[in-house]
Amino acid sequence: MAIQVTEKAIAAIQAAAAKRQTPPKGLRVGIRGGGCTGFSYLFEWSDAEARPEDRVLSFEDGRVNVFVDPKSFAFLDGSTLDFASTLMASGFRWLNPNVKSTCGCGESVQF
């Protein structure tokens, strides 16, 4: 399996990166401890190149790069990274089949 990134998400990453002062080397996504139900998602710019052990998802001829550490990859495998706009807000979301439950706020997950 793999991690899918939707076109909307790629466009959103590219647009957000363009607004940033320092062009990021990539977007780091992953799973971290914390949150009310055990795990939470990580979304942050990486100013450093991908680490040797990272999985790198490259789009738009290498202009958009998503870094995933191998540990997080195991949890995110099979998921889709999407960008959604609702009336209230817009942002990234994971469509993750491995998730057993999410908390009320949706910010933390259990596998």
Place this chain on the structure above:
Amino acid sequence: MPVDALFQIAEPGQAESKEACKGRAVGIDLGTTNSLVAVVKAGQPTCLRDASGALLPSVVNYAVDGSVAVGRRAREAAVSAPRDTIASVKRFMGRGPADAEATRKLTPYRFAESGGNDAVVRFLVAGGTRTVTPMEVSAEILRVLRVRAEAALGGELDGVVITVPAYFDDGQRQATRDAGRLAGMEVMRLLNEPTAAALAYGLDKRAAGTFAVFDLGGGTFDISILKLEGGVFEVKSTGGDSALGGDDFDRAVAAHLLRCMGLPEDAGGDARLARGVLDAARAAREELTQAEEATVTVELSPGKSWSGPLARAEVEALVRPVLERCAGPVKRALRDAGLEPAQLSGVILVGGATRMPIVRRFVADLFGREPLGDIDPDEVVALGAAIQADLLAGGGRDDVVLMDVVPLSLGLEMMGGVTEKLIYRNTTVPCGAVQTFTTYADNQTGFDLHVVQGEREMVADCRSLARFKLGGIPPMTAGMARLQVRFTVDADGILSVSAREERTGKEASIRVKPSYGLGDDEVERMIRDSFEHADDDLGARLLAVERVEADRILNATRAALAASADLLQPGEREAIEAGMAALDTARAGTDHLAVRAAVAALDEASKEFARRRMNVALGESVRGQALDTVEKKVTGK
């Protein structure tokens, strides 16, 4: 379908480090002779000065009237009240009464009788009316620097970095930390003095290297060999002489001046004259750093003074034998580090005495290279501490990477041997995490806490750090107890784990050093293993979690069958027992989804039975009561 939160992209580091950004952070060099405070302003470290300069003499005087003087005023008082004036308190930090006993002959101080197993030495001051610990004396010095810094920065300090000699042991470091706290400061980190000097020279920006730091202060000489690797300095070896410094130079020069005056070397027991000659010697030595010749004037008695010429060459000849004593410790430190002088990438000069041209020549000869000395050697340590403080406070120098991180994740063992990580690998220290747990079984009266370190999902694959118990919890239904567990890793990498049961207030805690006995190779291997086993581990974790759930439901069902056999419908027991048997089989397998399905099936098979049990329980609690009473009970009105 649960709600999906929408995420925004965070700046690097922000997501992982929830430590609040700090604004005003300073570096403090708490020296044996002098202390300084420095801050990074507009990207440049600078020492903060008062009217008499940057150096604050590390001298504290406790007067009989209860007043406390620090600095120059205290140093002046030393002549008239030597016993109530503590100079070089640093030598007593973290020392016990037995250590103080050893120095009794060398110092004029009086010590309070130790009350049995007293761990710290106490000075008897203010004419014998007051006792103070070395920490309290140091705190007086720190307080003066704090006031100076707060006046200069216009607000309360958020944190400080205090430097300590590389050879300070844990007790001495803890004492320094305590002194900072007594002075009302948050000590973000203790930094080794040689490392601070190296930071001030920006050596951390080099790829790698080995450096010697030659620190000749007022009363102590320290030599340290540092190894830089990956932006982190490691102290390879240290050496020195705790009774060798610029003061010895002054004494040698003073003895010479007294000879020129035709007076005995102890100035005939005249303490005031001895002080005067020493001051003149120091002034002449400082003047001769620049000039080739100076005129020395000493006041012999009111209205009568002696005056004479002194050449740099003369001073150098006097100082030379003292300076030669530095060679031994330097050679030993190099040998301990397994290095030849030629293998060093640089030598740094620290301490006021290294301003003297003869000292620079001596160091150059000793190491076979020109030392780095263009930063004021009195200030260099404080400047480096300020850079570190600025960095820790998030001053945004993104060109420097000098952070201590948690090398391996820290967590707790859960039911089923699963690791629950509280602090993740590579989190910068200091850091902390809190998580709440509950009881697994009914009437559980204690918790066994097993603290583990590692990246793997199963405890068996991680490193065990510590175990402790929290007992004395009254019997409660499973899930009713609330155990709050707090993990804190301080700047020195010490992990404190505390657990508190919130209903009863029962507490237990433990402290461990997770890096103890852990080499780089070991860390590397554990991380690599976690990558290689990521898939297996995820499976093992999911299975373990489902098995715990299976055990819980099997136990509950078994108990229910035993307690309420009369409520079973014909054939129901068979169905439930079949479900239990199926769950037992699935539980013994390795497919977590099969276990989950079997749990659901058993749940379904026993649903009606459970509902009947619930009705009976409810019926019992309201039987024989009037309807309105029950209504009140249920609605809570």
